[in-house]
Amino acid sequence: WDVCAAKRALFLHDEKLAPVAHLLFSKRNPFHPSHNYSVQFDSPWHPGGGVWSLTVPMENGSLVPEKAQPSCLFDAGTGVVRDPSLSFDAKKIYYGYRSDFTNYYRIFEQDVATGVRRQISDNGPFHDFWPTPLPDGGLAFITTRCKKKFICWRPQTAVLFRMELDGTKVEPLSYANLTEFAPSVLDDGRILWTRSEYVDKGADYGHTLWTIRADGTYPELTFGNTIALPQGFANGRQVPGTREVCATMISHFGDLNGPVALLDLTKGPHDASAISSLTPEIPWPGFSPNSETFREPIPITKDVILVAHAPQNSFGLYLIDRYGNRELLYTDPSIDCICPQPFVARPVPPVMRGALLPALAEKDKGQFSIENVYRGLEGQVQPGAAKYLRICE
Numbered sequence: 001w002d003v004c005a006a007k008r009a010l011f012l013h014d015e016k017l018a019p020v021a022h023l024l025f026s027k028r029n030p031f032h033p034s035h036n037y038s039v040q041f042d043s044p045w046h047p048g049g050g051v052w053s054l055t056v057p058m059e060n061g062s063l064v065p066e067k068a069q070p071s072c073l074f075d076a077g078t079g080v081v082r083d084p085s086l087s088f089d090a091k092k093i094y095y096g097y098r099s100d101f102t103n104y105y106r107i108f109e110q111d112v113a114t115g116v117r118r119q120i121s122d123n124g125p126f127h128d129f130w131p132t133p134l135p136d137g138g139l140a141f142i143t144t145r146c147k148k149k150f151i152c153w154r155p156q157t158a159v160l161f162r163m164e165l166d167g168t169k170v171e172p173l174s175y176a177n178l179t180e181f182a183p184s185v186l187d188d189g190r191i192l193w194t195r196s197e198y199v200d201k202g203a204d205y206g207h208t209l210w211t212i213r214a215d216g217t218y219p220e221l222t223f224g225n226t227i228a229l230p231q232g233f234a235n236g237r238q239v240p241g242t243r244e245v246c247a248t249m250i251s252h253f254g255d256l257n258g259p260v261a262l263l264d265l266t267k268g269p270h271d272a273s274a275i276s277s278l279t280p281e282i283p284w285p286g287f288s289p290n291s292e293t294f295r296e297p298i299p300i301t302k303d304v305i306l307v308a309h310a311p312q313n314s315f316g317l318y319l320i321d322r323y324g325n326r327e328l329l330y331t332d333p334s335i336d337c338i339c340p341q342p343f344v345a346r347p348v349p350p351v352m353r354g355a356l357l358p359a360l361a362e363k364d365k366g367q368f369s370i371e372n373v374y375r376g377l378e379g380q381v382q383p384g385a386a387k388y389l390r391i392c393e
Contacts, residue, residue: 011319011327013062016301019342020063020329023054023306024093025317026084026339027332028076031255036207036234037179037196039255040127040144041155045101050076051084051093051110053343054317054330065329074110074117079103083130083182083339090345094120094139096129105129107141109165120167127158132183132191134214135349138162140173140183140191148177151198155179160193162214173216178206181256182235189214189349192222192245194234201225203252207232209245209263217354221376223269231275233263239299246297246305249277249284257293259284260307262322270380278305278322294320296339308338 029046033039051074057064073093074081082105084095091112096105105127110117120139121128130142140162148157160174160183174180178196186192190211197206208224208231223245224231233247234256243265249258259282267274277284279294295315297307309318309326316331317340331337357367374383 007325008327009062011321011325012065014301014304015058015061017063017304017319018058019300019344020306020319021056021058022343023056023317023329024051024084024086024341024343025054025308025337026051026081026095027335027337028080028082030315030336033255035153035155035253036181036250036256037150037157038153038155040105040158047078047080047100048076049335050074050081051095052337054340056329063329065327068330070330070332073112073115084341085131085133086341086343086346087133088135088346088348090343092133094131094133096127096131096141098127107131107139120165121163121170122167127156129158130182132185134162134185134191135189136214136351138164138169138214140193140214142180142183145170146172146175146177150179151177152203160191160212162216171216173212174219181207184235184237185349186211186238187349189352192236192238194232194236197225205231207234207250207252209233209236209247213352213354215353215356217356221269223263223265223274225269231272233261235296236263237298239302241302246299248295248297249275251284255295257295257310258282260294260297260305260320269376276322278320278324298341300342306340306342308336308340310336 027049031039031043033043050072053071056068079099082096093110097108098105106119107121107128108117109120126145128141128143132140142158143161144156144158146159150157157179159176159180161172163170181194183191183193192211194207195210209222211222212219232250234250236245236247239246245263249261250256259277259279262276264274293310295308297305299305304321307318308315315336315338317329317337318326320326
């Protein structure tokens with residue numbers, strides 16, 4: 001016990017952990033879907049929870065979780081709230097809220113100072129969630145507005161869209177026909193998110209990380225796709241000051257739970273050696289939703305990660321590091337505590353724009369380029385092997 005106490009004290013004594021002193025997170029009951037894309041289709045309806053904050057005192061350069069004070073910012077009541085996020089100045093909270101089982105998820109904005117909330121997305125027959133503020137003042141989100149079914153089953157597909165903060169200019173950023181997950185914004189202003197694909201691969205090989213600019217240009221594979229082992233990644237977040245991304249390694253089945261990994265992007269998108277599991281004791285894929293698992297890692301420093309962790313069947317808020325250490329910050333035995341993030345202002349990344357030409361668009365025309373289709377496929381497709389190109393509008 002003395003050794004554990006000393007180890008905990010040493011871990012929490014770090015002034016670089018100051019962002020952890022005030023956290024935003026959500027409480028909700030587990031979804032328990034049969035597949036990671038079927039939450040709205042076959043998850044049992046268990047309302048409750050809400051959006052919460054947590055104040056963790058910092059005394060003499062050390063976090064003191066034993067004195068942490070939780071505070072409810074929005075009570076979901078008979079509904080379910082999911083995927084809260086913060087504006088860059090930390091003055092607004094965004095989240096998806098479903099008021100009852102017969103309704104749809106809508107995106108709401110809530111003022112931090114006053115608690116006043118307003119609905120952003122409209123009342124169409126669509127689910128809207130995972131709101132993500134963008135550097136250009138818009139909001140990325142995941143939605144079923146694409147009006148498609150997941151290829152291998154009946155659940156609705158939900159893909160990446162964007163809109164303005166007044167709910168106007170709702171536009172697709174992705175034209176995929178498989179469900180996508182968990183957008184975030186990289187330091188350079190691009191959106192990082194998870195795409196599902198069934199092209200020449202099985203289910204557990206098809207959840208890969210992609211990037212795109214906020215105006216919908218330059219979609220690009222970031223990691224995964226052709227690695228010769230089962231792999232899927234969700235909730236990708238950039239590690240500060242590095243070319244690494246932290247993510248949860250997920251399965252095609254169950255919710256977006258699993259081990260936590262660091263991905264070294266300097267090794268390219270197809271190199272399995274770029275994957276470093278920080279929780280190798282957690283099997284991947286194929287783990288039970290009721291066993292030890294992790295979700296939604298948020299890098300705080302180069303070495304320390306804020307994460308939701310379930311040692312058994314209930315998620316709490318933890319800190320882990322790249323060396324295998326982990327320490328509990330807060331848990332509520334009655335309900336899962338998930339989706340943690342620092343409740344602090346962040347620098348606004350630059351606005352990256354592509355080569356959209358409004359004058360041509362008004363004439364229903366565009367400007368296109370042709371690139372070497374073999375670039376990036378070295379070792380997979382030999383030059384000269386391609387016979388046709390498919391042009392996707």
